[in-house]
Every structure is written in C-alpha cells, then in structure tokens.
Amino acid sequence: MTLSVAMTVNGKAVSGKVEARTLLVQFLRENLGMTGTHVGCDTSQCGACVVDVDGKSIKSCTMLAVQAEGTKVTTIEGLAPSADKLHPMQEAFRENHALQCGFCTPGMVMSAIDMVKRHNYKLDEATVRHELEGNLCRCTGYHNIVKAILAAAPAMKAAGV
Amino acid sequence: MYDFAYHRPKTLADAAAALKGKDEARAMSGGMTLIPTLKQRLAKPSDVVDLGGIKELAGIKVEGSGVTIGAMTKHYDVSVSPDVKKTIPALAELAAMIGDPAVRNRGTIGGSVANSDPAADYPAAVVALNATINTNAGKHAADGFFKGLFETALKDGELITSVSFPKPEKAAYMKFRNPASRYAMVGVFVAKTKDGVRVAVTGAGPCVFRVKAMEDALSKNFSSAAIKDIKVPSKDLNSDIHGSAEYRAHLVGVMARRAVDAANK
Numbered sequence: 001m002t003l004s005v006a007m008t009v010n011g012k013a014v015s016g017k018v019e020a021r022t023l024l025v026q027f028l029r030e031n032l033g034m035t036g037t038h039v040g041c042d043t044s045q046c047g048a049c050v051v052d053v054d055g056k057s058i059k060s061c062t063m064l065a066v067q068a069e070g071t072k073v074t075t076i077e078g079l080a081p082s083a084d085k086l087h088p089m090q091e092a093f094r095e096n097h098a099l100q101c102g103f104c105t106p107g108m109v110m111s112a113i114d115m116v117k118r119h120n121y122k123l124d125e126a127t128v129r130h131e132l133e134g135n136l137c138r139c140t141g142y143h144n145i146v147k148a149i150l151a152a153a154p155a156m157k158a159a160g161v
Numbered sequence: 162m163y164d165f166a167y168h169r170p171k172t173l174a175d176a177a178a179a180l181k182g183k184d185e186a187r188a189m190s191g192g193m194t195l196i197p198t199l200k201q202r203l204a205k206p207s208d209v210v211d212l213g214g215i216k217e218l219a220g221i222k223v224e225g226s227g228v229t230i231g232a233m234t235k236h237y238d239v240s241v242s243p244d245v246k247k248t249i250p251a252l253a254e255l256a257a258m259i260g261d262p263a264v265r266n267r268g269t270i271g272g273s274v275a276n277s278d279p280a281a282d283y284p285a286a287v288v289a290l291n292a293t294i295n296t297n298a299g300k301h302a303a304d305g306f307f308k309g310l311f312e313t314a315l316k317d318g319e320l321i322t323s324v325s326f327p328k329p330e331k332a333a334y335m336k337f338r339n340p341a342s343r344y345a346m347v348g349v350f351v352a353k354t355k356d357g358v359r360v361a362v363t364g365a366g367p368c369v370f371r372v373k374a375m376e377d378a379l380s381k382n383f384s385s386a387a388i389k390d391i392k393v394p395s396k397d398l399n400s401d402i403h404g405s406a407e408y409r410a411h412l413v414g415v416m417a418r419r420a421v422d423a424a425n426k
Contacts, residue, residue: 001166020167020209021199044197045341047263056237056266062196063267066167067213111262118262133343134261 007068009034010078018065025049027065028075036076036106040136047135050107050114051075057114059134076106079113088159089113092152093145100139111135112149113156121157123150162199166208172215173297173320179210180318188212188320190233190272193264218271218322221245227327228252229295232271232320236260239270249290251332251424255282255350258336260343271321274306277313277368279399280344284369285334286326288361289350293325310367329354331383333423335416336364339403346404347412351420353383360417365398365409375417384425385418 006015009032016031028034028051040048042061049061052074079087086094089109099105115131116123128146137145170176180186186208189195198204212218218233221242228248230239239245239256246253259265259273259282273283274294287294287303294301298319306314315321329352336348345364352359358379360372378387395410404412 001164003167019164021162021164023196042200044193044264047261050263057263058266059263062193062264064167064192064196064211066169067192067211069169114262131262134263 003066005065005069007070008072010074020064020066022065023061024051024053024063024065024068024073025060027068028060028073031065034075034077038103038106040103040107045134045136046104046107047111048104048107050110050135052110052114057111074110076109079109087113088155088161089116089149089152092148092155096144096148096151098140098144098148104135104137104139108132108135108137108145112145112152115149116153116156119153121153123153125150163202163205165199165206167211168208169211169214173217173322176210176212176215176320177297177318179208180320183208184317186210188275190275191235191268192272193260193268194272194276194278212271212320223248224325225327227325229323229325230270231323232274233269234271236265236268236270236273237262240265248328249326249332251329251334251350251352252286252290252326255286255334255336258282258334258338258343264343270324274324275313275315275321277307277309277311278344279310279367280339280342280346280348280364282334282336282345282348282363283324285345285348285350285361285363287324288369288371289352289359290326290329290332291352291354291356291359292327294321295323295325296321304371307368312368327354331424333420335420335423337412337416347409347416349413349416349420351379351417351424353379353424358383362393362413362417365393365413367397367399372413372417379421383421385421388414388417388421 001020038048040046044062051060168179187206188210220231222229236256236259332352334350337346347364350361360375363369375388393410393413395406398406398409400406
C-alpha cells in the first residue's frame with residue numbers, strides 16, 4: 001500500500017511516498033538521505049535510531065513513517081545551531097571523548113538531550129547510568145558518555161536549549 | 162515486514178468499523194510489540210488499524226477512590242502522573258520499569274493488557290489490583306481476562322478503552338528483569354485490600370497467574386515471613402536460555418517476599 005506522508009524534519013517541511021510498512025528511520029535515511037540516524041539492532045533495543053518526535057524521544061526503527069504524519073521530527077542533523085557550532089550535548093561528547101567508533105552516538109546524543117530536559121537540567125551519575133538503559137554502546141564502557149551528559153546538563157541550561 | 166493496508170481512524174467507532182469483518186486485521190496501539198513482530202515476519206496482517214489518532218482513548222482520571230487509565234495512555238505518562246502516584250504509587254513505579262525511556266514514550270497500557278505477553282508488566286497489576294478492563298463492548302473482570310500465551314477474553318474486534326484500578330491499602334511490584342530486554346523474568350505484584358490479599362505473577366508462566374497459597378497466608382499475616390516456606394511448583398513454568406522453570410519458581414518466592422516488604426515500607 002503506497003501512501004503519501006508529510007512531516008516537519010529539523011524545521012523543514014518534507015513529504016514523500018512510502019509503503020505502509022516503511023519505518024520512520026527508513027524514510028529519514030532512504031527518502032530524505034539523512035543518514036545520521038543509525039540502525040543498530042533493528043529490534044528496538046540498542047537506541048542508535050533514537051530521534052525526537054513532537055518532543056518525545058522515540059526509536060525510529062519501531063515507528064512507521066505514516067505514524068509520523070503531521071509531526072515535528074528532530075534528528076541528530078538538526079541539533080547544531082550552525083555549521084561551525086555544535087549543540088552543547090555534541091560539544092560535551094567531543095570534549096569528553098564520549099565516543100569511539102561513533103555508531104551509537106547519534107542515538108546517545110538524542111536520548112541524552114531528552115534525559116536532561118526530562119530531569120529539568122539536574123542529573124546525577126546514578127540517574128544518567130539508569131536512564132541510558134535504552135542505548136547500547138559496545139566500545140566506551142559508558143564512562144565518558146556519562147561524564148559528557150553530566151557536563152552538558154548545565155551547558156544546555158546556560159545556552160537555553 | 163510484509164506490507165499491509167494502513168488505517169488511522171479518529172474515533173473508536175471508526176476503528177471498530179475498520180476491523181470488522183477482516184479476519185487478518187490487527188489493531189495497533191503503541192506498536193512496541195507489534196512492529197518488532199511484523200519486522201520478524203511473525204505476523205502477516207492484511208490491515209493495521211492504528212489507534213494513535215483516537216484522542217478519547219488517552220488520559221488518566223481519578224474516579225471514586227481509584228484511578229482509570231485510558232487505553233492509549235503511554236507508560237511514561239502513567240509513571241509521572243501525580244494522580245497515579247498519589248492513588249497507587251506501585252502502579253506508577255511499575256510503569257517506570259517497562260522497557261526504556263524511548264519505549265515508555267510509545268508503549269501503552271491498552272496494548273500491553275490486550276497482548277497478554279507472558280513477560281509483560283501491566284497484567285500483574287491488573288490481576289493483583291483486581292482492575293476492571295473497559296472495552297467498546299462492555300467490561301471484563303481481571304480474573305479470567307488473561308487466558309493464556311497472547312490470549313485474552315477479548316472478542317474479535319473488541320477494543321480496550323480504559324482500565325480502572327481500585328485503590329489498595331498497600332501494594333508493591335517487584336521485578337527481576339532480563340538485563341537485555343527489560344522484560345520480566347519474573348515479576349510479582351502484591352496488593353492488600355479490604356477484601357484480602359492478591360498476589361499476581363508475570364514472566365514465569367504462559368500468562369499472568371495468582372498464587373493462592375501466598376494470598377491465604379498473607380491475608381492472615383501480611384509479612385514476608387508468612388510466605389517464606391511457600392514453594393511455587395515449577396511444573397508448567399517457562400524455561401528458556403535466560404532461566405529454567407525451577408529458577409523462575411524460586412524467583413517467584415524471592416520477588417513476592419521483596420514485594421511484601423516494599424508494600425509494608
């Protein structure tokens with residue numbers, strides 16, 4: 001079944017033809033060519049595909065593109081305010097060496113931003129470690145990811161994002 | 162995933178009409194179980210009726226001394242609801258233990274209850290709290306609703322609209338989670354009400370079940386010591402790479418005692 005779908009991705013109105021079974025992550029990567037959002041496990045466990053839909057972090061490998069009709073989607077490509085300035089969470093990941101191979105990083109960053117906002121910019125280490133339960137990293141051992149998120153929380157508050 | 166016809170009705174009546182007369186149609190709430198199932202080609206529905214556009218199905222209401230949760234209410238919204246936290250804190254805590262933050266932002270109580278996954282969390286709360294399952298065709302009592310592996314008393318085309326939970330005197334849920342999937346290896350919900358104590362177990366068997374011997378002992382003496390010698394038979398319990406039936410039977414006792422202790426805190 002071919003359907004038309006329209007949504008806002010990173011502030012830009014987009015539309016396309018998809019099958020009913022097309023996943024949101026496939027629409028982002030294959031129709032829009034935005035390959036920043038990754039598919040790790042394809043079984044809803046690893047979190048590499050996390051994007052923001054209407055203010056909620058979701059796993060885009062477990063949502064149909066047609067379910068995102070009319071929504072506002074933010075992906076990793078939509079975070080940096082300009083070409084030479086990163087989002088405070090991205091900057092904190094860079095500063096704290098919070099990635100090695102980088103495959104999980106887009107989902108980690110998206111989940112981390114959601115986490116900081118849900119906790120009103122106040123996080124402690126135990127909370128961060130617990131809240132990362134939906135994102136898997138096979139390289140870092142999480143230590144620097146936790147450090148980066150703790151560093152980014154006040155930076156996000158200061159930057160008003 | 163096999164392709165299907167997609168419907169996104171705006172009302173419950175339209176959803177029921179879209180499902181009617183189609184043997185292979187499936188309703189989808191949050192899709193947190195259905196979409197992974199479709200991706201593995203374990204199901205091949207002709208039609209998927211997405212309930213996500215039906216506004217009347219979401220929301221939490223305090224009714225009498227209890228709380229009624231709309232079928233399309235997300236786990237996250239239950240976990241942070243001041244009404245649920247005040248009325249039945251154990252239910253908010255259970256919702257916060259499901260999956261992970263991104264899954265809780267999509268998964269719904271109606272979907273969890275309708276699916277009767279052997280390792281889902283909500284069925285334990287529904288049975289232990291003696292909740293009422295409200296549908297577009299009437300009401301179901303918690304006892305007798307969960308019939309087996311992925312099997313409930315819902316008729317073809319019958320959709321859950323909400324679940325009503327009476328307020329218990331004391332309640333707690335304890336779960337031993339599978340560390341990868343966060344599903345319950347064993348989860349035990351214990352509730353003490355004026356009518357007695359109910360102990361519901363999920364994760365261990367083909368579907369949620371009650372442990373009568375523990376309920377009787379706890380009705381006389383609501384303390385973990387009262388059930389320390391009660392053994393749950395491992396016959397008919399689940400056995401897989403994560404744990405044997407004997408191990409799960411053992412965990413039922415451990416989780417039940419921890420739940421009683423937590424309820425008494």
